[in-house]
Amino acid sequence: MKLTAKTHYACLALLELAIQYPTGKAIHVEEISARQNIPLKYLVQILNQLKKAGLVESSRGQKGGYKLAKSPHNITLGKTLRILSGPIIETPEKFRKNKTVFSSVWKEIEEAISSIIDNITMADLVEKKKAQDGYYSFQI
Amino acid sequence: MKLTAKTHYACLALLELAIQYPTGKAIHVEEISARQNIPLKYLVQILNQLKKAGLVESSRGQKGGYKLAKSPHNITLGKTLRILSGPIIETPEKFRKNKTVFSSVWKEIEEAISSIIDNITMADLVEKKKAQDGYYSFQI
DNA sequence: TTTTAACATGATTAGTTTAGTCAAGATAAA
DNA sequence: TTTATCTTGACTAAACTAATCATGTTAAAA
Numbered sequence: 194m195k196l197t198a199k200t201h202y203a204c205l206a207l208l209e210l211a212i213q214y215p216t217g218k219a220i221h222v223e224e225i226s227a228r229q230n231i232p233l234k235y236l237v238q239i240l241n242q243l244k245k246a247g248l249v250e251s252s253r254g255q256k257g258g259y260k261l262a263k264s265p266h267n268i269t270l271g272k273t274l275r276i277l278s279g280p281i282i283e284t285p286e287k288f289r290k291n292k293t294v295f296s297s298v299w300k301e302i303e304e305a306i307s308s309i310i311d312n313i314t315m316a317d318l319v320e321k322k323k324a325q326d327g328y329y330s331f332q333i
Numbered sequence: 334m335k336l337t338a339k340t341h342y343a344c345l346a347l348l349e350l351a352i353q354y355p356t357g358k359a360i361h362v363e364e365i366s367a368r369q370n371i372p373l374k375y376l377v378q379i380l381n382q383l384k385k386a387g388l389v390e391s392s393r394g395q396k397g398g399y400k401l402a403k404s405p406h407n408i409t410l411g412k413t414l415r416i417l418s419g420p421i422i423e424t425p426e427k428f429r430k431n432k433t434v435f436s437s438v439w440k441e442i443e444e445a446i447s448s449i450i451d452n453i454t455m456a457d458l459v460e461k462k463k464a465q466d467g468y469y470s471f472q473i
Numbered sequence: 474t475t476t477t478a479a480c481a482t483g484a485t486t487a488g489t490t491t492a493g494t495c496a497a498g499a500t501a502a503a
Numbered sequence: 504t505t506t507a508t509c510t511t512g513a514c515t516a517a518a519c520t521a522a523t524c525a526t527g528t529t530a531a532a533a
Contacts, residue, residue: 195520251481288338294458392508394503
C-alpha cells in the first residue's frame with residue numbers, strides 16, 4: 194500500500210464531499226481544490242477515477258459539480274485506498290508465483306491492514322474532523 | 334512499506350545466510366546469487382547495505398564470503414525491512430506536518446505491521462522453510 | 474438559441490525511484 | 504605472486520509519480 198500524494202488528495206476530496214453530503218448539493222472541483230490545496234487539474238483526474246469506481250457522481254454545465262454517490266456511512270477508507278493504490282500489499286510479478294516463507298507473512302500483514310481500513314467509514318472521518326476542528330455537539 | 338524486488342532479494346539472501354549460520358562458514362555472493370536467482374551485482378549492493386547496518390559481515394580473498402553478524406534468533410524481519418525500505422509507512426513530505434484525520438489511521442496501520450514483523454526472526458523463517466521443503470525433525 | 478460555467482478525456486512532461494549494470498580497485502589465502 | 508574473493512562509486516534504462524496542456528462535451532441561464 195502506497196500512501197502517495199494522490200491517495201491523500203483523494204481522501205481529502207472525499208472528506209469534503211462527505212461533509213457536504215447532508216445538504217444534497219454538488220461542489221465544484223475548484224472549491225475542493227481551493228479548500229484542500231489540491232492542484233486543480235490533478236484533482237479532476239482523481240475525481241474521475243473515483244467516479245468510475247462508483248464512489249462519486251458528477252453533473253455538468255452551470256450548477257454542475259460533484260457529490261458522493263452514496264452515504265458516507267457506506268464508503269470505507271479501505272474501498273477508497275484500493276481504488277487509488279490497487280492491492281494493499283503488492284509484490285513484484287517475479288515473486289507472486291513461487292510461494293516463499295514470506296508469502297504468509299505478507300498475507301498476515303495484508304489482513305491486519307484490511308481489518309483496520311475496512312472498518313473506518315468516511316462518516317467516521319467526518320466526525321473525527323469535526324472534533325479536531327473544534328465543533329462540539331454539546332456544551333459542558 | 335514497499336515490498337520491492339530488492340526487499341525480497343535481501344530477505345532471501347538473509348535466509349540463506351541464516352541456514353548456513355550453524356556451520357560458522359561464510360558463503361560466496363555467487364552461491365547466494367545462484368541459489369536464489371538474484372542478479373549478482375545487485376546482490377552485492379544489497380549485501381553491502383545489510384553489512385553497513387550490521388546484519389552481515391564479510392571477508393575478502395580466497396575463502397572469503399558473507400555470514401550473519403549475529404544469530405538468526407536476533408535478526409527480526411522488521412529490522413531487515415526497515416533497513417531496505419525505510420519507515421514502514423511513508424507519507425509524502427507535504428502531508429507530514431499538518432496532522433489530518435488520516436494521520437492516526439496511518440499510525441495505527443504502522444503499529445499493526447510492526448507488531449507482526451518485529452516478532453518474526455530469521456530463525457523462525459528458517460524453521461518454516463525447512464518444514465515447507467520437507468525436512469522433518471522427527472518421524473511419525 | 475447563444476452564451477457560459479461547469480465537467481471529460483487523452484496526450485504530454487519533468488522529476489524520482491527501481492532495478493539493475495559497469496569498471497576499476499583492495500584483500501587475503503594459496 | 505597469483506587468483507578468488509569482496510568494495511566502491513558511477514552510470515543507465517524503464518517505470519512510476521505528480522502533475523500540466525489542449526481540446527472537447529454538457530446543460531443551465533440569458
